[in-house]
Amino acid sequence: QTEKELLKAKLEAESASRAKSQFIATMSHELRTPLTSVIGFSDVLSTNTSEKLTEKEQVYIDNIRNSGEQLLNIINDILELSKIDSGKIELECEKFFVKEVFDEILPIMTQMASKKNIDISVNNEIPFETIFADRVRVKRIMYNLLSNAIKFSPDNRIVSVIVDKSDSTIKVSVSDMGIGIPKDRLKDIFNPFTQVDSSDTRKYGGTGLGLAIVKQLVELHKGIIWVESEEGKGSTFSFTLPMKELNK
Ligand code: ADP
Numbered sequence: 001q002t003e004k005e006l007l008k009a010k011l012e013a014e015s016a017s018r019a020k021s022q023f024i025a026t027m028s029h030e031l032r033t034p035l036t037s038v039i040g041f042s043d044v045l046s047t048n049t050s051e052k053l054t055e056k057e058q059v060y061i062d063n064i065r066n067s068g069e070q071l072l073n074i075i076n077d078i079l080e081l082s083k084i085d086s087g088k089i090e091l092e093c094e095k096f097f098v099k100e101v102f103d104e105i106l107p108i109m110t111q112m113a114s115k116k117n118i119d120i121s122v123n124n125e126i127p128f129e130t131i132f133a134d135r136v137r138v139k140r141i142m143y144n145l146l147s148n149a150i151k152f153s154p155d156n157r158i159v160s161v162i163v164d165k166s167d168s169t170i171k172v173s174v175s176d177m178g179i180g181i182p183k184d185r186l187k188d189i190f191n192p193f194t195q196v197d198s199s200d201t202r203k204y205g206g207t208g209l210g211l212a213i214v215k216q217l218v219e220l221h222k223g224i225i226w227v228e229s230e231e232g233k234g235s236t237f238s239f240t241l242p243m244k245e246l247n248k
Contacts, residue, residue, distance in 0.1 A: 021086035028079035032072065039068040077209040081192060084216040091134040091220055093245070098129055098163055098170060101138050109146045113159065118150055122161045129163070131170050132245045137217045144210040145174040145237050151204050152235070153178035165243070169223070173238040180231040189227060190215040214239075222246055 042065040046058065053061070083089045102122055113120050131138070149159040157177040164171045181189060185196050192212040197203075218225045218239045229235035 018086055021082045024082040025079060025086065025088070028075050028082065031075050032079075035068055035072050035075065039065060039072065042068065074207050074209070077207060077213060081209060081213055081216065084213070084220065089220065091137065093132055093134050093221075095130050095132050095245075096135055098131055098172075101135070101142055102161075105139055105142055105146070109143070109150070112147065113150050116150065116153065116155045116157075118153055118155070118157050118159055120146070120159045120161065123163060129165050129170055129243065131241050131243055133221055133241050134217075137221075138241065141214050141217050141239065142172070142174075144214045148210060148237075149174050149176035149178065149235075151206070152176065168243050169240040170243055171238060171240050173236050175234060175236040177234040180233050180235055181227070181229040182231050186227060186229060190225070 042061050045053075046061045046065065080089075106120065106122070110120055146159065146161070153159065153176045159177075160175050162173045162175070164173075181196055185194075188194050189196070190211050193208040194212075195206065195208040214237075215225050218241070221241050223240040223242065225237065225239040227235060227237050
């Protein structure tokens with residue numbers, strides 16, 4: 001094949017991939033509008049005090065609402081991933097203390113963990129360092145990793161977060177004492193829609209999109225992410241973020 005043919009094939013593949021991302025983005029957006037109505041109106045019905053609902057009706061309405069919200073979460077994840085894939089995400093980076101992210105998300109995570117009597121421990125010396133990153137996205141990364149650590153741990157365990165500084169990056173590690181990940185699955189765990197066990201969706205919920213989003217967001221910040229895990233013992237997910245503005 002000549003160089004020209006190769007280039008042509010590459011451009012065609014890129015254009016097809018862009019069209020696919022655009023289709024997914026548009027479709028997700030279109031699905032969101034009617035779904036918002038479903039959730040909104042089931043809310044109205046459920047809180048409408050003028051007509052008393054029977055117990056059964058209340059259960060049905062709560063089901064509609066919860067399923068609607070679950071579906072909305074999935075659609076939002078697909079939308080976020082397709083935006084990243086098509087290069088449509090612009091990070092809004094600023095300088096802030098790592099600790100601020102923890103202050104914002106720990107109350108929610110602690111509440112989630114307390115349902116399983118899990119303690120979250122954070123080393124508190126280093127988080128006084130600043131990073132240069134997109135605050136909302138860093139929260140998303142931490143939220144996804146911490147909620148997985150809680151979700152895949154049995155009751156009464158500890159989830160620990162360690163923040164380290166090295167040269168120009170901050171390294172964050174989230175460790176759990178949970179079910180762990182088999183060695184042969186470690187390499188595809190960051191691919192979209194990947195779950196270790198196909199029955200995991202039923203057992204633990206989730207879509208297999210969380211880690212794919214985390215990986216893309218870390219890499220958009222020019223960071224790296226990796227996992228160490230042992231089945232039955234637990235997992236540690238680590239990622240790096242830049243401390244200073246990157247030279248373009
Ligand atoms: P989800 O949690 O929605 O299924 P993720 O992309 O966040 O999707 O995770 C993909 C899969 O990786 C999970 O279904 C689970 O099998 C595995 N996994 C992720 N985090 C952990 C963890 N901390 N411990 C054990 N397995 C994990």
